[in-house]
Amino acid sequence: MHSYTALRYEKRAQTAWLTLNRPDAMNALSDALCDELADAIGRIEDDRDVRVVVLTGAGRAFCAGADLKGVFEGGTAAPGDEDPLNAFLDRIAGMIDRLRVLPKPTIAALNGLTMAGGLELAMACDLIVAAEGARIGDAHANFGVFPGAGGAAVLPRRIGPTAAKYLLFTGDTLPAAELVPLGLVNRVVPDAELATEVDKLATRIASKSPLVLRRMKQAVADGLDQPQATALRLERLVLDAHRHSHDIREGLAAFVGKRKPDFKGC
Known part of the structure; x- marks a missing residue:
């Protein structure tokens, strides 16, 4: 297991499990978490023993998006001061882009609330398996923020423009099961069985060439x-x-x- 502070990285046989580990902040994407995810993605790309990657969250959320509150409260940006904020959002987008092109199968295991940057992070994975209690949405519009890592570009390609515009415009979160017919989520499983079912799926995929x-x-x-x-x-x-x-x-x-x-x- 690699030593990180905002991320847990565990290898289980030929699968790397990356667990977002900021449960008190609903696993919001901070500078530290983005840097650690980027580092872990680089390690995985170079590790021939890792054949599949699982991304999940600790606590009751997969990821609630970017930690904009942390940016402002940390003194790195103030409302209206665009440069530090843009740098932070660029860091998130760069990390998500690296995950999207990682040349290994990736699975997002959505254990809870998934919205905004969390949805963009999940969509960078090849497959999405969600717990029954997970709720998923875009939510950028709720805070006057424009998506920058796939919300407006990738979501319509995944679920079609009409359904995507509903999520984008309303900021609503929906039960994971409602997004299976739209093709965003592959499977919904009981909350208590999420890790077990995803591990089974990852093991099956890891057995392939x-x-x-x-x-x-x-x-x-x-x-x-x-x-x-x-x-x-x-x-x-x-x-x-x-x-x-x-x-x-x-x-x-x-x-x-x-x-x-x-x-x-x-």
Whole structure:
């Protein structure tokens, strides 16, 4: 386990668990938490033993967004003083961007309230599993703040423009179950079973080829906003490269030999 103050980093087999650890502040994103998350993401990217990442929160919230109160009270910014505030919001956006492009599968395990920057953080993950008691929303409009890490850009791509504008304009938070049909949340599980169910999912994913998972994630990202014909050409180019890999040969040999494959990620 790595030593952080606002974050807990634990490796469980081939899964890295990152727990936002500011429960008294509803895990709001502070300077320290952003820096520690960025550092942890860098460690994970370089750690070949980590194949899947889980992001969750301590206490009753996943993440309530940016700790703007902490910025102002800490003397680093005052209302109307844009430069320190912009620097803080840029730090959050940079960290979330790093999480979004991390070349390993990521799962957001939403244990409670998730809004504003917390929603943007969750949407940077590949999959979202939520506890039944979790409530999710954008909430930027409630405080006169414009989203800067995906609220206005990513949310419409996840749930469609009409549903996204409802969350953006009203600032409402909704039960996680209502966001499953819209495609934002993959699964909702009983509160007490969240960690267990997410661990099972992470373990299943970690058993796959790290190379094929990385290439699948990149191909989806590259092809999402392209015409289908272009996306298909990109997919075929990746396949042409992938067919020379150890993992495809090992996977096919294991299939023929009726044994568990030993993937190397190359």
